Amino acid sequence: MPVVRVAPTRAHQALNLLRAVNSGTSSCPCHSNPSHHHHPHRHVPINPFAGRRRSLATPTDSSQQKEYAFEMAASSIRFGPGVTKEVGMDFKNMGAKKVMVVTDQTVQKLDAMKQVQEGLDREGIPYEIYSKARVEPKDYSIREAIDFAKPYAPDAFLAVGGGSVIDTAKLMNLYTTFPDAEFLDFVNAPLGKGKAINAKLKPLVAVPTTAGTGSETTGTAIFDLVEKKAKTGIAHRNLKPTIGIVDPLNTRTMPSAVHASSGLDVLCHSLESWTAIPYHERVPRPRNPLERPAYQGANPISDIFSLQALRSTVKYLPRAVKDPEDWEAQSEMLLAATLAGVGFGNAGVHLCHGMSYPISSQNPGYQHAGYVVDSPIIPHGVSVAVTAPAVFKFTGASNPERHLAAAEAFGVDISQVKKESAGEVLSEALQKFLVGLGDQPRGLKALGFQKSHIADLVEGTIPQARVLMLAPNLDTSGGEEEREQLTGLFEEAMSY
The missing domain is CATH 3.40.50.1970 (Rossmann fold)
Structure with missing residues (x-):
């Protein structure tokens, strides 16, 4: 089989992780430690869990309804x-x-x-x-x-x-x-x-x-x-x-616009799975292992893939979009997409994706440049990224350390940032990154949506229970509180 010439450290480390998952084993030092809330070092290591433990409910502890286990599955x-x-x-x-x-x-x-x-x-x-x-x-x-x-x-x-x-x-x-x-x-x-x-x-x-x-x-x-x-x-x-x-x-045949929108999907896959609720906070606990959902919440193994995919996307997506002949950047983005797939395929995504589904299906007539199709289209990556600055500003308080670690992946100096500013700092880093890619719609208004569309967008989001249940800070009762929160998010996402 041909040898891939990729970045010597991170890409090889990522490939080793894929091999470990596929073989059913892992050398990850944190695989036995499901703690999620933690304080990152100044430069967040690939294993941000070392040294922290929490007691978990056992399978026989029927008094607890929260999940106590996670499964790792990938092709x-x-x-x-x-x-x-x-x-x-x-x-x-x-x-x-x-x-x-x-x-x-x-x-x-x-x-x-x-x-x-x-x-x-x-x-x-x-x-x-x-x-x-x-x-x-x-x-x-x-x-x-x-x-x-x-x-x-x-x-x-x-x-x-x-x-x-x-x-x-x-x-x-x-x-x-x-x-x-x-x-x-x-x-x-x-x-x-x-x-x-x-x-x-x-x-x-x-x-x-x-x-x-x-x-x-x-x-x-x-x-x-x-x-x-x-x-x-x-x-x-x-x-x-x-x-x-x-x-x-x-x-190599992907147009620049497709590189960009596809890469934005990788970006949100990694960010959402990294910031999803911890697997041990998900309810209800399945009665049978067959009922354990594919989207389980953030866990120590998925975190490794998600964070690596985020770092690679921040580094290589601008290069892949800018220069169609940058084969190294294209190769690294393909690897990042696969890594993010392993991460979110087990941890899940949340608000960006939940809100994106009605955005795409209720398209008021937007046609994204670079896509040759027979009807208006909001590419999936565009539909998820357009709400991302609003989403991560909203979720920041749920786990400031995680949001700051994500901001650091964008190159932000977080050494003097207060925890209460974590969501805002990540939101600003995202906005800067998206604007830097060029030719990206800066909010829902740029897609043709008006405030009069928000009520329908909210109603189209509420049924996305499979992903909304993993969203930090969101009331998922289906009542007025959830509608108010989603309305505020869509209003925030109208422009950035």
Whole structure:
């Protein structure tokens, strides 16, 4: 396998962490210490937990309703320039006889698809191509994809594209495994029935062509539920790909605008999972391990991935956006996206993502530059980042140390910053970073939203219970207090 030439310390450390997770072991010195609230050193180390312990409820302590455990799950990852050509061998090794290749009409013309098809042909693997996956998928585009897959009855799936393609493939896999299920059976409650996926799905190999979603590592698939005017999705560990083929050569065709918006998703994945409530504060405790959600709250292992992804994004995203020929920056952003995927795929995201879903689905007509699509679009990374300055100003008081550590990753000197200013300081650092990227909408007004839209945006956010439950400082009762808090956040996010 080709050797990746990446930054010698951090990237190699990150790859070692991925190998540890994939092997089911970890040399992380903090894996036995689930303490979350802590005081960072001046320069926050990769393990900010050492030396702090707290007593946890045991599995037999029925008087406690809070969680007492976390699980670490991620797809296997193969990282390196040129690894795409190995996918044919992967399916041969699996014994696959009928592969469903999922892509979109743009990616179908790129070298990644050429490499995939040549690899499958070389190994004599029969396959069918579905090339109508939609960017920012809708429920009807997912249904169309499922209807295409069912008659073919594949025994394995291969997704080649961005997060939208990979998420579409996940749901094709799910509903061909459960052909009699109603579409809303597995969709996250309260918009769907939220049923657990109680059977193993078919093998899925994911080949990302963007550096953002981290979907190649997670058991999450997101789409727009048109009737409800809200994004939702399905989240379960059984959805995660069998392996992610993470090839830096595949992101070299990304336009600058796509580099930027994809990178903003990485930025918010890492920040939200780093600042999510601690796993041991999540309620209710599951009655059965099968009921433990994929999004569990911040934990000592996910923290390592999230913080490293944040640092890499701050360092390399501006370079990747500024210079399309900066292959080192592109490679590091692809690795950061995967690291962030491991982090948020286990810890979860919160307000930026919860608020982004109605922003995208209730788009008043905004068309982001650099995206060639047949309808108005607010790219997912833009929709999450546009509220980030307001969100982290709001959550700062929940854990000042964490917010200051994040601000320090942006280069802020936090030595003289008071704890009560942590949220504001991180918010200002975020604003400066976003403005520095250039051509980013500075708030909801720039997307075409007015104050008259806020009530609908709030109502579209409240059903996102799966992520809102992890948001610090937020009342999640569904009552007036929650509506007032969300209204204030959307008002704050109108401009920065």
